[in-house]
Amino acid sequence: MNQTQPPQRPLSIAVMGAGSVGCYFGALLARAGHSVTLIGRESHMQAVRERGLRLQTATEDVCIPMAASTSAQAVSGADVLLFCVKSTDTEAAATQIRPYLAAHTQVLSLQNGADNDQRLRQVLGAQPVAAAVVYVATAMAGPGHVRHFGRGELEIAPCPQGAEIARQFSSAGIPTQVSEHVLAALWQKLIINCVYNALSALTQQPYGWLVAQADVPAVMQDIAAECKAVALADGVALPASVDQAVAAIARTMPGQLSSTAQDLARGKPTEIDHLNGYVVRRGQALGIATPANRLLQVLVQLKQAADLKA
Template identity: 30%
Template sequence: MKIVVVGAGGVGGYFGARLAEAGHNVTFVVREPHFSIILQDGLKIIHSEGEFTVHPKVVKDFKEIPDMDLIILAIKSWQLQTVAEQFKPYLQKHTLVLPLQNGVGSVDKLSEVIPAKNILAGFCKIVSKVESPGIIRHLNFKPEIVFGEIDNSQTNRILKLQQRLSKANFVATVPKDIHLEIWKKFLFIATVSGLGGLTRMTMGVLRSESYTRQLLEESSKEIIALAQAKGIGLSEEHFLMVMGVIDNLEPDTTASVQRDIMAGKPSELEDFNGYIMKEGRKLGVDTPTHAFTYYCLLPMEKKARNLL
């Protein structure tokens, strides 16, 4: 299978390397310094049982790729449409596009640029990081890609893709309701990310201080109310689930969006707190916690994007 992975960070680097290890024809579209290092030394994955190195093809431009069966988008939410414009001229009828972002708006963003028939809905579960360009360290539990057709139909192409991805050393899951699964992950990551960035505190502090814990709970409930208004089946059960996850995380845990904010980098603020606030306004759902978090972080986001 001819697979293109856009991005060689903790997500793209890991899953792309595992797919190459399993024998798939994998090409990475990356920038410097990843390009030169992977071209020269390969892509190394360090994990709990050891390490391995693969030597995939690396390019800087989609025009260098003659055929694409699957494009895995392992980039930030705010980069989706720009990258989709880049590969749009080379997209073929059979090419599947699989976004792995944390937000819930990836399919809508891509649909504004490329045909919906090419797009799958998806996300991933992984704890990994870039040790240095070309070296990815996997930190916790067996990684998983969760994906499906936008309408949840069990098509031949989706089942065939699951079969092919399952040959790699990670879990490939096609759930009954991909959108519910995407929102379940979003419920966790959007509950903690903005508040973590605003307070600059670890999960252990956020969950143990009475006021910040109350904010976490209110943040989660606002997301559930918005999901329900959009016809997504989140419920009290999922609120209890996400708070349980928060309580069981290592005390020094931080979210990736939080780390971007704290490092002064462009973040997915608009796709998290901003999305919740703006969609809430459209649908008449009050989201005061997310609005407060969004507007407090917005000046930092503008500075990171050189807009101040």
């Protein structure tokens, strides 16, 4: 006898650090009937409160009503917290939300870098925390206005609510899987970011343009080789497809500017110390030389300092 599955109970979802990634996933979840609260900067949150969140993709341009706040207290009672702040703000934001998290709230780190879940656990203690690998191209086009350029999948580490989150998110149009190999996937994404982000930021050019320039692919290979050497020394079993994954980014997202490029263009702090800088620090700890990554880290730091001085 076929048994009908019981209907899924909508989730209560908070998005801490509602930039383009958090707004995109929040929009899909709210449209699917989940209770979503965005937490972010006042200019964006005011626009969402007044008009809803504007979601613009290749096939639609819609406004989706949802709650929006600037207060960390808005995480109270959430079943799932999408933690989307910049890696530079992990500890500070975690400290802000810690008093308001329910014991059952599953915190998912949707951040760049390979160690944010560990840093969150150091602040949040026994709170359920899991890393998530994000595959999506988005950007904020204005207050309360997110643009989607491609993809939109999540890969999350095993956690108490993992299977239910994967079911509910997938039903909302966010293909989500629970994986034992999230650390390797985080490192693969870190390598991609190390290869592309700083070069895109320093030139303010998209990925497709970069790889078409003479000698740039060779430089990218040097950057990736250093990253892979550090990962190997750190005991991370990288996917066999890591080189293909790095090369595929320029083919699948040729017009995309890196998040680091977007931050520099807007005069915002970048995450360079948690991308190339993380590889440099782990390399130092493990005795692996990382001159190409160090140079990119320093060049982006110099650019940030010069822009602040101007």
